[in-house]
Amino acid sequence: MIPDFLKTSLSFQKTRPLHVTLVITWIFNGAVGGIYYYLPQVSGRKLYSEFLARVHFFLFIATGLIIIPCYFMGIFGGKEYLEFPPWIAILMLISWLLFLFNFFMTIPKNFSQWKIYNWMWATGIIFFLITFGEAYLWTLPFFNNNVVRDTTVQWKAMGSMAGSWNMLIYGTAFFVMEKISGTDKTTTAKRTFFFYFLGLTNLMFNWGHHTYIVPASGWIRNVAYAISMTELLILGSIIYSWRRTVKDMKDYYQNIPARFLSAADVWVFLNLILAIIMSVPAINFYTHGTHITVAHAMGATIGINTMILLASIFYIVSKEFPALIQVHLRKIKIGFWVLNISLFFFWISLIGMGIVKAGGEIADKDFSTILQILEPWFFYFSIAGVGVFIGVLLLVFTFPFSTIKNI
Amino acid sequence: MQKTTIFLVLFIAFSFYSFWVYTDGTNTASTTMSEKAIHGKVLYQKYNCTACHQIYGLGGYLGAELTDILSKPGRNPEFLKAMIQSGARQMPQYGLTDDECDDLIAFIQYVNDCSPNYKKSR
Numbered sequence: 096m097i098p099d100f101l102k103t104s105l106s107f108q109k110t111r112p113l114h115v116t117l118v119i120t121w122i123f124n125g126a127v128g129g130i131y132y133y134l135p136q137v138s139g140r141k142l143y144s145e146f147l148a149r150v151h152f153f154l155f156i157a158t159g160l161i162i163i164p165c166y167f168m169g170i171f172g173g174k175e176y177l178e179f180p181p182w183i184a185i186l187m188l189i190s191w192l193l194f195l196f197n198f199f200m201t202i203p204k205n206f207s208q209w210k211i212y213n214w215m216w217a218t219g220i221i222f223f224l225i226t227f228g229e230a231y232l233w234t235l236p237f238f239n240n241n242v243v244r245d246t247t248v249q250w251k252a253m254g255s256m257a258g259s260w261n262m263l264i265y266g267t268a269f270f271v272m273e274k275i276s277g278t279d280k281t282t283t284a285k286r287t288f289f290f291y292f293l294g295l296t297n298l299m300f301n302w303g304h305h306t307y308i309v310p311a312s313g314w315i316r317n318v319a320y321a322i323s324m325t326e327l328l329i330l331g332s333i334i335y336s337w338r339r340t341v342k343d344m345k346d347y348y349q350n351i352p353a354r355f356l357s358a359a360d361v362w363v364f365l366n367l368i369l370a371i372i373m374s375v376p377a378i379n380f381y382t383h384g385t386h387i388t389v390a391h392a393m394g395a396t397i398g399i400n401t402m403i404l405l406a407s408i409f410y411i412v413s414k415e416f417p418a419l420i421q422v423h424l425r426k427i428k429i430g431f432w433v434l435n436i437s438l439f440f441f442w443i444s445l446i447g448m449g450i451v452k453a454g455g456e457i458a459d460k461d462f463s464t465i466l467q468i469l470e471p472w473f474f475y476f477s478i479a480g481v482g483v484f485i486g487v488l489l490l491v492f493t494f495p496f497s498t499i500k501n502i
Numbered sequence: 503m504q505k506t507t508i509f510l511v512l513f514i515a516f517s518f519y520s521f522w523v524y525t526d527g528t529n530t531a532s533t534t535m536s537e538k539a540i541h542g543k544v545l546y547q548k549y550n551c552t553a554c555h556q557i558y559g560l561g562g563y564l565g566a567e568l569t570d571i572l573s574k575p576g577r578n579p580e581f582l583k584a585m586i587q588s589g590a591r592q593m594p595q596y597g598l599t600d601d602e603c604d605d606l607i608a609f610i611q612y613v614n615d616c617s618p619n620y621k622k623s624r
Contacts, residue, residue: 108553171550244528299516312527
């Protein structure tokens with residue numbers, strides 16, 4: 096029923112990178128913007144250079160203004176998640192270097208005093224740079240002309256890159272948590288640092304579960320498998336502190352940022368279970384390359400990251416415009432539930448699709464037959480997707496846009 | 503100080519591990535890539551086939567996994583060429599030249615040859 100011209104101008108090979116880019120942009124900006132805002136507070140001094148921050152901002156806008164038309168016109172040339180023509184990466188690299196420079200020039204270098212969020216932000220910033228570079232190794236023939244190497248390195252880069260922005264975002268979560276609770280007990284605790292280093296180890300070595308099906312050396316898989324089992328420790332710790340989480344939820348229920356943080360907790364839990372199941376090689380064999388992988392990505396990007404970023408944004412709003420939260424309280428609460436419930440169904444329908452597809456592959460069904468079986472799932476998926484969208488809109492319309500021009 | 507040490511140790515381990523992965527760990531491709539296949543890969547990226555198709559599970563899920571497509575029953579280069587040239591349902595018609603098609607297929611063939619046991623060793 097879709098008109099033909101729309102089909103070609105908005106075909107999937109264009110809209111997929113577009114929406115992926117938009118989601119990543121949101122996560123990235125939410126995290127980076129928050130860090131720029133919190134950094135002076137954390138460091139006890141002004142940002143090293145407002146000017147460079149502005150340059151970063153305008154470079155970012157410019158990059159977006161180049162990439163989006165490229166996608167609409169079908170100009171690609173990159174790889175998955177970074178489909179734009181590779182030269183644009185240079186602009187991004189410059190932006191990031193500016194951010195890195197500004198961050199390290201602002202923050203005091205008394206490492207022993209650093210709280211968890213300083214470590215996480217610094218780690219995220221450094222590792223984004225590394226993994227971004229790694230994601231472009233394919234421009235060298237040594238990597239490009241060997242599909243096993245090329246794919247392995249790409250999975251490696253992307254897996255660790257996701258880990259690096261998780262560092263940025265979880266750091267933000269810890270910062271907001273500290274501010275809400277008014278104590279730095281957690282952000283300086285040994286236990287927190289233990290999990291930070293565990294997370295860092297996972298960032299570095301746990302990308303391998305993506306590559307179980309790539310015919311690279313077996314030890315890559317084994318390392319990944321061993322490391323991914325450490326996720327069980329994280330899971331155990333979450334379950335162990337579950338009662339405290341529930342208590343916190345009750346205590347801080349009226350605090351909007353805290354509520355989003357609690358939702359993020361629940362999503363961490365759900366996604367971790369999925370991740371652990373997915374990293375069992377025998378299961379991974381079937382689920383890889385199905386929508387279960389997408390479910391994992393969506394649960395992480397929308398579920399965990401977006402909840403944390405919304406917590407961060409509502410925290411900033413509540414500092415800068417305290418009255419606003421009260422005015423919009425009802426809308427925020429409804430938006431919160433619409434978003435989370437729709438997202439849950441969205442997530443479940445993706446897992447459903449993955450199971451159906453894996454089942455079809457095991458039964459050696461034709462791809463077009465599998466597509467047919469999937470049809471009703473696409474329907475549930477779309478409905479849930481609309482719900483997610485409405486939830487996001489409800490929340491976004493509470494932001495003080497009218498004041499943005501004053502910033 | 504202690505935390506900095508742990509960080510540095512992990513970082514060094516990461517560097518060595520990365521180097522290993524770049525070299526020994528991925529020295530396993532059984533075939534070398536021909537010029538045609540290399541050009542096919544450029545086209546694969548240029549037309550963003552990856553939005554819908556996967557290679558080793560990497561890519562979108564609207565279209566089929568292409569890694570071992572040429573080992574599937576009833577598939578051969580001619581079939582693929584017809585499909586790529588004419589498009590089908592959600593598979594767009596790109597209006598590719600004969601040479602472009604051949605190069606794309608050379609690339610798909612190369613990936614296929616690198617993965618004799620793909621998803622079979624279950």
